Amino acid sequence: xxxxxxxxxxxxxxxxxxxxxxxxxxxxxxxxxxxxxxxxxxxxxxxxxxxxxxxxxxxxxxxxxxxxxxxxxxxxxxxxxxxxxxxxxxxxxxxxxxxxxxxxxxxxxxxxxxxxx
Amino acid sequence: xxxxxxxxxxxxxxxxxxxxxxxxxxxxxxxxxxxxxxxxxxxxxxxxxxxxxxxxxxxxxxxxxxxxxxxxxxxxxxxxxxxxxxxxxxxxxxxxxxxxxxxxxxxxxxxxxx
Numbered sequence: 001x002x003x004x005x006x007x008x009x010x011x012x013x014x015x016x017x018x019x020x021x022x023x024x025x026x027x028x029x030x031x032x033x034x035x036x037x038x039x040x041x042x043x044x045x046x047x048x049x050x051x052x053x054x055x056x057x058x059x060x061x062x063x064x065x066x067x068x069x070x071x072x073x074x075x076x077x078x079x080x081x082x083x084x085x086x087x088x089x090x091x092x093x094x095x096x097x098x099x100x101x102x103x104x105x106x107x108x109x110x111x112x113x114x115x116x117x
Numbered sequence: 118x119x120x121x122x123x124x125x126x127x128x129x130x131x132x133x134x135x136x137x138x139x140x141x142x143x144x145x146x147x148x149x150x151x152x153x154x155x156x157x158x159x160x161x162x163x164x165x166x167x168x169x170x171x172x173x174x175x176x177x178x179x180x181x182x183x184x185x186x187x188x189x190x191x192x193x194x195x196x197x198x199x200x201x202x203x204x205x206x207x208x209x210x211x212x213x214x215x216x217x218x219x220x221x222x223x224x225x226x227x228x229x230x231x
Contacts, residue, residue, distance in 0.1 A: 042123075107163075
């Protein structure tokens with residue numbers, strides 16, 4: 001069964017460093033998402049991406065964050081200068097898109113745990 | 118207005134018992150209400166979902182009850198099994214006004230004792 005994959009599973013970085021989190025969505029999916037989950041808290045939406053551009057972003061997704069689909073298979077989240085409060089589990093999700101007036105199911109990857117020291 | 122409030126935070130149920138998790142929302146524009154199940158080390162996986170035009174949806178041992186006037190919905194797990202032990206998230210989505218992004222509750226950690 002197709003699945004969303006994410007690498008690395010755990011990333012440790014120093015405050016102020018740049019990190020890139022990588023995701024490979026399911027191959028025929030058209031909509032891509034990043035969510036994050038701070039330990040013990042709820043899953044929060046960061047950004048959605050469609051047709052090679054950001055379609056929606058939350059207030060969390062500030063200028064320090066960027067997303068890219070560099071080669072038609074990978075979907076990346078870059079944090080330019082990490083802060084302590086960026087420590088969280090980051091989930092990538094993808095869906096087939098829009099059908100019959102509703103968005104299709106989002107499939108989530110296993111997540112990347114980012115630890116900022 | 119974008120919040121989804123979930124309770125309880127944790128739940129312990131005996132095998133064979135009924136697990137009930139509740140969620141409440143404020144935004145009446147939400148039109149899709151899924152429940153996600155998450156096992157340790159895995160991402161959330163869609164369990165069951167409902168739209169506001171029905172009051173109940175059942176899939177096997179899992180039932181969503183939806184009360185539109187009260188802006189509440191709940192997940193019932195009948196005949197709970199140890200394999201159901203996981204974290205459950207309710208969520209909501211406004212398909213008419215967003216790009217499909219989900220608003221999640223804080224999660225409920227369910228433990229089913231043998």
